[in-house]
Amino acid sequence: MASETLTEQAVSPECAVHLAVRIGRLMFSNGADSRHVADTVVNVASDLGQEAHVLVTSDAILATVGTSEHFSTKVGHQLTSPTVNMGHLSALRAIIDQIHAGTLGPFEADQRLDALETSGGRYPIIAVVLGLAITTASLARLFGATWTVVMAALVAGAISAVLRRQVPKISGNQFASTFIIAILSGLAAVCALSAYPDASPVLALTAAGMVLVPGVPLLNGIRDISGGYAGNGVARLVTGTVTVLVIGFALFTVGLLTGAELPVGTGPGSLPLTEDLVFSGLAAFGFALLFNVPPRAIFICILTGIAGHGLRSALEQVAVNLPLSSLIGAFAAGLIARAAASAYRSPAVVFAFPGVVALIPGSYGFRAGIGGLQIMAEGAAASHALIATTIALAITTTVTTIAIALGVTLSLAGSHQNLLKLEPKDRSNA
Numbered sequence: 001m002a003s004e005t006l007t008e009q010a011v012s013p014e015c016a017v018h019l020a021v022r023i024g025r026l027m028f029s030n031g032a033d034s035r036h037v038a039d040t041v042v043n044v045a046s047d048l049g050q051e052a053h054v055l056v057t058s059d060a061i062l063a064t065v066g067t068s069e070h071f072s073t074k075v076g077h078q079l080t081s082p083t084v085n086m087g088h089l090s091a092l093r094a095i096i097d098q099i100h101a102g103t104l105g106p107f108e109a110d111q112r113l114d115a116l117e118t119s120g121g122r123y124p125i126i127a128v129v130l131g132l133a134i135t136t137a138s139l140a141r142l143f144g145a146t147w148t149v150v151m152a153a154l155v156a157g158a159i160s161a162v163l164r165r166q167v168p169k170i171s172g173n174q175f176a177s178t179f180i181i182a183i184l185s186g187l188a189a190v191c192a193l194s195a196y197p198d199a200s201p202v203l204a205l206t207a208a209g210m211v212l213v214p215g216v217p218l219l220n221g222i223r224d225i226s227g228g229y230a231g232n233g234v235a236r237l238v239t240g241t242v243t244v245l246v247i248g249f250a251l252f253t254v255g256l257l258t259g260a261e262l263p264v265g266t267g268p269g270s271l272p273l274t275e276d277l278v279f280s281g282l283a284a285f286g287f288a289l290l291f292n293v294p295p296r297a298i299f300i301c302i303l304t305g306i307a308g309h310g311l312r313s314a315l316e317q318v319a320v321n322l323p324l325s326s327l328i329g330a331f332a333a334g335l336i337a338r339a340a341a342s343a344y345r346s347p348a349v350v351f352a353f354p355g356v357v358a359l360i361p362g363s364y365g366f367r368a369g370i371g372g373l374q375i376m377a378e379g380a381a382a383s384h385a386l387i388a389t390t391i392a393l394a395i396t397t398t399v400t401t402i403a404i405a406l407g408v409t410l411s412l413a414g415s416h417q418n419l420l421k422l423e424p425k426d427r428s429n430a
Helices: 013-029 034-047 086-101 106-118 125-142 147-170 174-192 202-210 215-226 230-258 273-290 295-317 322-344 348-359 362-381 384-412 416-420
Strands: 052-056 061-066 071-075
Touching: 013 034, 013 052, 013 061, 013 071, 013 086, 013 106, 034 052, 034 061, 034 086, 034 215, 086 106, 125 147, 125 202, 125 273, 125 348, 147 174, 147 202, 174 202, 174 230, 202 230, 202 362, 215 230, 215 348, 215 384, 230 362, 273 295, 273 348, 295 322, 295 348, 322 348, 322 384, 348 384, 362 384
Parallel strands: none
Antiparallel strands: 052 061, 061 071
């Protein structure tokens, strides 16, 4: 028995449920969808010699582990607002693999989880700030902004990156934090353009807002609904939608405060395909740093960005409409993300979002919001052209966003199963 592995014998239900729920909570909070979390909790409990029944809600994880004669039920700590930390997900996967192999006991695993929860990102703050600034500037360029506006977006992105690390420490409410960050980064963009009165800040503000959009939770919301977790999916989608509305209202407020003209009819332009591919990759690069993606996997995020937006641009140049080209681009990015997720054994959505963020019709949505607020202010005096343009922008935004979500969902359907495939554990000698 001296060579018996650390978890060869079943541990108590109390120990198993504690460890399994804790791992599930960390996975949920760092970017995994509900189905992936539930299956992982069941598998970890099984590797510890216990049968588990799990309920994952938007507030907490409830698990019962053991048999009818001896069982333990645990409600995990309240789930925090989901973020994305690829480094933590990779570390969790390593812990899960070692538990499955029997080389990591429950006590040692708990210590590893303690260290993980207190660890920071792998990249220096300056690198993350620079990366997010480049992403914001790249998005503005992809929207067709002039180089002057691109530089303003660069400034706004840097300010946003600094604020998103500091403001949540002051304001515990995620909507209030998002509003403050959007206001201040938007003001930075407008101030950067103060010397260029002919330059409209619309695309710089749009890019500054885009980097605050909770893309991974929104995509996970769609996946939760399609995976049988409708309650969690609706909660994530509602939270994400409210966040987007908060961002839009904040940037509209910037226009009111500064007197900046925010024309509804100023739409995104297009770039030559080669330039489009370059800035698509750069936009994804900044998100990879923000998501704490391991260095060896950053190129996957860049590749999904190039594939997603580049393919859409190429299709639009041959007269394929925006929603259909966006669906195809999102599907292509999702396929690459799915393959990478299988190789790196991490949630595919973390790789997919950098590839589709530039596809999201933020310019259309932002201008639709501006138009709606203008209609509200003008009332019956609002022109037919303003009303028609606003409705068209809102419809385009809605249909295109649904197409993107559908493309990602179709390409990632069932992908979490690839992450859970491990060799069956032999307990014949237990």
